[in-house]
Amino acid sequence: MEEAWSDARLNTTRRGLLAGAAAGGAGALLPATAAAKRRKRHRKVDVVVVGGGFAGLTAARKLAAAGKEVCVLEARDRVGGRTLNHKVQKGVIAEVGGEYVGPTQDRVLALAKAVGVDIFPTYNDGDNVLLLNGALSRYPATPGLSPDPAFQDAILTSIGQFNAMAEDVPVDAPWKAPKAAEWDKTSLETWKQQNLSVTGSHALFDLACEALYGAEPREITLLYNLAYTATAGNEKTPGNFGLLVATPGGAQESRFVGGSQRIPQLVAKRLGSQVILKAPVRRIEQGHGRVTVHADGIVVEAREVIVAVPPVLAAQIKFAPKLPQAHLKLLKGITPGKLIKWEAVYDRPFWRDAGLSGQAVSEVGPANTTFDNTPPSGSPGILFGFVGGDQARKFAKLSRSARRKAVLDNFVSYYGAEAANPKASFEMDWTQEAWTKGCPVGHTGTNVLHRYGPQLRKPFGHVHWAGTEVATYWSGYMDGAVRSGEVAAGEVLKALRR
Amino acid sequence: MEEAWSDARLNTTRRGLLAGAAAGGAGALLPATAAAKRRKRHRKVDVVVVGGGFAGLTAARKLAAAGKEVCVLEARDRVGGRTLNHKVQKGVIAEVGGEYVGPTQDRVLALAKAVGVDIFPTYNDGDNVLLLNGALSRYPATPGLSPDPAFQDAILTSIGQFNAMAEDVPVDAPWKAPKAAEWDKTSLETWKQQNLSVTGSHALFDLACEALYGAEPREITLLYNLAYTATAGNEKTPGNFGLLVATPGGAQESRFVGGSQRIPQLVAKRLGSQVILKAPVRRIEQGHGRVTVHADGIVVEAREVIVAVPPVLAAQIKFAPKLPQAHLKLLKGITPGKLIKWEAVYDRPFWRDAGLSGQAVSEVGPANTTFDNTPPSGSPGILFGFVGGDQARKFAKLSRSARRKAVLDNFVSYYGAEAANPKASFEMDWTQEAWTKGCPVGHTGTNVLHRYGPQLRKPFGHVHWAGTEVATYWSGYMDGAVRSGEVAAGEVLKALRR
Numbered sequence: 001m002e003e004a005w006s007d008a009r010l011n012t013t014r015r016g017l018l019a020g021a022a023a024g025g026a027g028a029l030l031p032a033t034a035a036a037k038r039r040k041r042h043r044k045v046d047v048v049v050v051g052g053g054f055a056g057l058t059a060a061r062k063l064a065a066a067g068k069e070v071c072v073l074e075a076r077d078r079v080g081g082r083t084l085n086h087k088v089q090k091g092v093i094a095e096v097g098g099e100y101v102g103p104t105q106d107r108v109l110a111l112a113k114a115v116g117v118d119i120f121p122t123y124n125d126g127d128n129v130l131l132l133n134g135a136l137s138r139y140p141a142t143p144g145l146s147p148d149p150a151f152q153d154a155i156l157t158s159i160g161q162f163n164a165m166a167e168d169v170p171v172d173a174p175w176k177a178p179k180a181a182e183w184d185k186t187s188l189e190t191w192k193q194q195n196l197s198v199t200g201s202h203a204l205f206d207l208a209c210e211a212l213y214g215a216e217p218r219e220i221t222l223l224y225n226l227a228y229t230a231t232a233g234n235e236k237t238p239g240n241f242g243l244l245v246a247t248p249g250g251a252q253e254s255r256f257v258g259g260s261q262r263i264p265q266l267v268a269k270r271l272g273s274q275v276i277l278k279a280p281v282r283r284i285e286q287g288h289g290r291v292t293v294h295a296d297g298i299v300v301e302a303r304e305v306i307v308a309v310p311p312v313l314a315a316q317i318k319f320a321p322k323l324p325q326a327h328l329k330l331l332k333g334i335t336p337g338k339l340i341k342w343e344a345v346y347d348r349p350f351w352r353d354a355g356l357s358g359q360a361v362s363e364v365g366p367a368n369t370t371f372d373n374t375p376p377s378g379s380p381g382i383l384f385g386f387v388g389g390d391q392a393r394k395f396a397k398l399s400r401s402a403r404r405k406a407v408l409d410n411f412v413s414y415y416g417a418e419a420a421n422p423k424a425s426f427e428m429d430w431t432q433e434a435w436t437k438g439c440p441v442g443h444t445g446t447n448v449l450h451r452y453g454p455q456l457r458k459p460f461g462h463v464h465w466a467g468t469e470v471a472t473y474w475s476g477y478m479d480g481a482v483r484s485g486e487v488a489a490g491e492v493l494k495a496l497r498r
Numbered sequence: 499m500e501e502a503w504s505d506a507r508l509n510t511t512r513r514g515l516l517a518g519a520a521a522g523g524a525g526a527l528l529p530a531t532a533a534a535k536r537r538k539r540h541r542k543v544d545v546v547v548v549g550g551g552f553a554g555l556t557a558a559r560k561l562a563a564a565g566k567e568v569c570v571l572e573a574r575d576r577v578g579g580r581t582l583n584h585k586v587q588k589g590v591i592a593e594v595g596g597e598y599v600g601p602t603q604d605r606v607l608a609l610a611k612a613v614g615v616d617i618f619p620t621y622n623d624g625d626n627v628l629l630l631n632g633a634l635s636r637y638p639a640t641p642g643l644s645p646d647p648a649f650q651d652a653i654l655t656s657i658g659q660f661n662a663m664a665e666d667v668p669v670d671a672p673w674k675a676p677k678a679a680e681w682d683k684t685s686l687e688t689w690k691q692q693n694l695s696v697t698g699s700h701a702l703f704d705l706a707c708e709a710l711y712g713a714e715p716r717e718i719t720l721l722y723n724l725a726y727t728a729t730a731g732n733e734k735t736p737g738n739f740g741l742l743v744a745t746p747g748g749a750q751e752s753r754f755v756g757g758s759q760r761i762p763q764l765v766a767k768r769l770g771s772q773v774i775l776k777a778p779v780r781r782i783e784q785g786h787g788r789v790t791v792h793a794d795g796i797v798v799e800a801r802e803v804i805v806a807v808p809p810v811l812a813a814q815i816k817f818a819p820k821l822p823q824a825h826l827k828l829l830k831g832i833t834p835g836k837l838i839k840w841e842a843v844y845d846r847p848f849w850r851d852a853g854l855s856g857q858a859v860s861e862v863g864p865a866n867t868t869f870d871n872t873p874p875s876g877s878p879g880i881l882f883g884f885v886g887g888d889q890a891r892k893f894a895k896l897s898r899s900a901r902r903k904a905v906l907d908n909f910v911s912y913y914g915a916e917a918a919n920p921k922a923s924f925e926m927d928w929t930q931e932a933w934t935k936g937c938p939v940g941h942t943g944t945n946v947l948h949r950y951g952p953q954l955r956k957p958f959g960h961v962h963w964a965g966t967e968v969a970t971y972w973s974g975y976m977d978g979a980v981r982s983g984e985v986a987a988g989e990v991l992k993a994l995r996r
Contacts, residue, residue, distance in 0.1 A: 103619065103622050103640070103746075104624070121617075121619070123601075125602045125732075126731075126735035126736070127735075127736070140661065140738045141747065142738065142740050142746075143641055143657075143740050143747065144747065145654065149654065152654055153647055233624075233853075234623075236623070236850055236851055236852070236853050237625075238624070238625075240638045240640065242638055242640050243638075243640055246640045248640075248744075248747030248748075249622050249639065249746030249747065250640050253746060254619065355734050355735045355736055
């Protein structure tokens with residue numbers, strides 16, 4: 001497995017990420033074997049939470065605050081789910097998973113505030129770089145639209161069309177949209193072919209999809225995209241596709257001081273021994289008003305359970321009695337995205353000297369989009385490239401050195417020769433993580449949402465569902481995970497009062 | 499004088515602002531009279547700094563750090579220049595002067611960090627309101643462009659044209675631009691007439707000018723506007739008109755926790771007795787390698803002087819020997835803007851419930867633009883309207899109750915009936931402040947910049963110049979003030995080594 005690596009100069013880094021990998025991929029097998037050798041622990045609590053990401057920990061936090069005894073069972077040896085702080089050097093981390101936060105994402109912002117994690121603006125000064133139709137150009141990062149007026153129109157018109165259609169999509173039931181059946185038969189590829197004609201707009205649309213969903217337009221239905229658009233808002237603010245792709249004013253506006261993973265780490269710290277690591281859940285049995293959750297090394301009895309893992313992993317848990325077929329089909333139909341983050345560390349963010357923001361949009365992959373991931377102190381300089389969808393599929397087949405060369409070639413073409421020699425680099429391919437299987441979010445193809453969507457939040461006996469895919473706002477984001485955890489905890493508190 | 503007031507329910511507030519007024523307008527006369535009755539103090543220092551705003555205090559801070567003895571002479575009974583924290587209620591302030599900060603404004607951000615003042619994002623969720631061509635519409639605050647494609651084009655094209663022309667304008671010498679003579683004969687009004695034709699674009703251009711400069715397009719030359727565009731960047735990032743008008747990603751992106759005035763207050767606190775309040779400078783004499791600065795109540799001898807007050811006030815100081823005619827013409831030719839901030843306090847920011855950002859753009863004045871000025875805690879709700887240029891001229895002639903009615907009518911048309919009854923309100927008209935005379939910045943009309951601009955930063959003997967109007971980046975902003983103070987301090991340190 002090669003989900004992450006560092007070049008020779010940063011061995012501690014390599015150990016750091018490999019440790020993470022062992023707890024992920026390899027952990028799928030090892031702890032089970034080890035557990036078999038010793039007697040399983042037993043616990044009895046009010047609520048078991050499966051998964052120690054943002055969703056599960058938020059639910060546990062809320063339940064604990066309400067005086068309930070909880071037990072969070074986490075497969076890995078760390079909390080944080082799809083967020084991961086990677087140590088770059090003493091006092092410096094870089095996020096190799098989810099990292100951004102923006103306006104209307106008020107639940108994750110409230111959680112961050114509650115545990116004392118501040119935000120700072122994503123670097124957005126100067127010009128972005130655009131490589132399209134064979135030409136490299138610069139355009140101001142604000143307003144962040146392409147320099148070509150025809151292109152501006154195409155982008156803003158598409159955003160406007162998505163927003164207008166999304167108005168008819170209920171955030172909690174996209175399958176009830178008047179045109180749900182039609183939209184769930186239409187792929188985004190078809191929509192693109194029918195609606196975009198400006199030269200280069202197809203390439204731009206593809207790479208936007210790859211960065212946003214870790215998938216190609218052909219893999220996603222229009223309904224899914226509109227549901228995603230509708231949920232890019234909150235109770236007060238209608239969803240807006242523009243927020244998904246915008247840096248300032250949008251979902252990439254800010255970052256968390258010290259890294260996003262600090263939030264779940266701090267929540268878990270307060271929950272103390274109520275969080276159990278290296279305890280992947282294998283089986284959930286229910287009957288006679290009780291639930292028994294079997295994990296490696298531990299069996300926990302509870303009155304209610306919240307499953308707060310990605311759908312693809314929830315589908316791996318054995319349920320007794322069995323999950324309804326429709327629910328299982330839904331879980332299996334939500335495909336995790338393929339999105340690799342490849343990061344390079346330099347002495348300083350040299351591109352800033354040239355008035356460049358570190359944001360690139362390019363028809364040439366594998367790293368079709370990049371961001372400046374430098375810490376708030378301004379040193380060292382860190383750049384990352386997103387490699388998504390088909391690009392990620394091809395990329396994963398290359399050797400480590402070929403991958404490195406391919407991304408650095410991109411970086412050099414965007415930011416000049418100085419980009420060729422980072423002092424360290426590392427990458428994270430979440431599809432290789434047994435306890436995640438893909439990033440940033442699970443998407444759906446033809447007819448999944450329309451046909452099986454109604455199962456999404458339906459409790460199964462004493463089993464409730466959380467996780468960013470279940471959220472009705474900011475699904476696919478940390479904020480959505482937090483919201484889903486809050487909702488599930490509320491549901492469980494109600495069930496416990498019965 | 500009525501530069502500020504509160505309604506009857508908030509008398510402490512009223513006293514607060516009236517106190518500020520006394521130290522400003524009334525202070526122009528009173529301390530002089532009082533001073534005549536007592537013997538003047540004398541002091542001898544290395545450097546006198548005239549003015550305790552961001553520029554002067556930054557210069558003093560830098561000089562003190564270099565081991566120099568400084569004396570800041572400030573006319574008012576407070577520091578902070580064009581920033582002012584107005585106490586709304588216990589623990590809550592609202593800024594009635596400059597408040598925003600954004601990307602590339604790295605000097606004021608560094609200063610804020612150094613004294614421990616954090617930033618937070620300006621509220622920008624949901625939709626902005628547009629009242630244009632007789633119709634009220636909503637459009638997403640991100641990307642923040644009008645909903646009409648023809649309009650999008652007009653706005654983006656104008657920004658692009660300004661940016662392209664500004665590339666030929668040296669930030670430290672706009673009068674050296676190849677087309678400086680032509681551009682300084684052309685008013686922005688003429689440019690508007692020749693370049694904008696979309697229905698409503700003239701009204702939009704006018705109100706943008708009013709909010710940005712506190713002036714009408716006819717009062718500003720194209721050269722001045724291009725110089726302003728060129729300076730909207732930093733050493734690494736080319737100037738961009740888009741930054742001037744943008745909220746996220748632009749100059750309105752963030753706000754300072756606790757209010758912008760905290761920064762100068764904290765700097766002044768560290769300088770301690772080196773800052774003298776209520777000491778307006780009347781006369782600066784130089785000769786035999788020494789400078790004598792005469793202020794009300796104090797005479798200070800120094801080796802060098804930094805004048806860090808708005809040009810219009812610098813022009814009031816008597817210099818012996820006299821300032822060169824060209825320099826005096828420049829100082830008198832930089833006209834302070836007319837920009838009134840009218841603010842209303844509500845129990846909560848109710849407009850957010852309707853998915854509104856609190857940002858409005860409207861052809862109907864007096865408050866043609868508004869912003870949500872709610873503190874980071876989210877309570878109370880505060881809205882302010884900008885009343886600028888001709889609108890401000892007319893507004894100032896109305897009675898207090900007519901002004902209140904006029905702005906609240908605007909607020910109601912943008913945000914609904916709930917806006918009609920704020921629990922408190924206050925306004926600030928900086929043109930009525932004797933020690934400011936206008937906001938946000940001084941602009942220039944025909945031929946001033948081209949003819950007298952070269953005087954702008956030219957030291958006059960031992961007298962050096964600072965203040966946001968003197969800055970080569972972010973002139974007109976707190977950041978420019980800080981930069982100008984840093985540059986002037988550097989100049990003085992060099993002079994002292996001679």
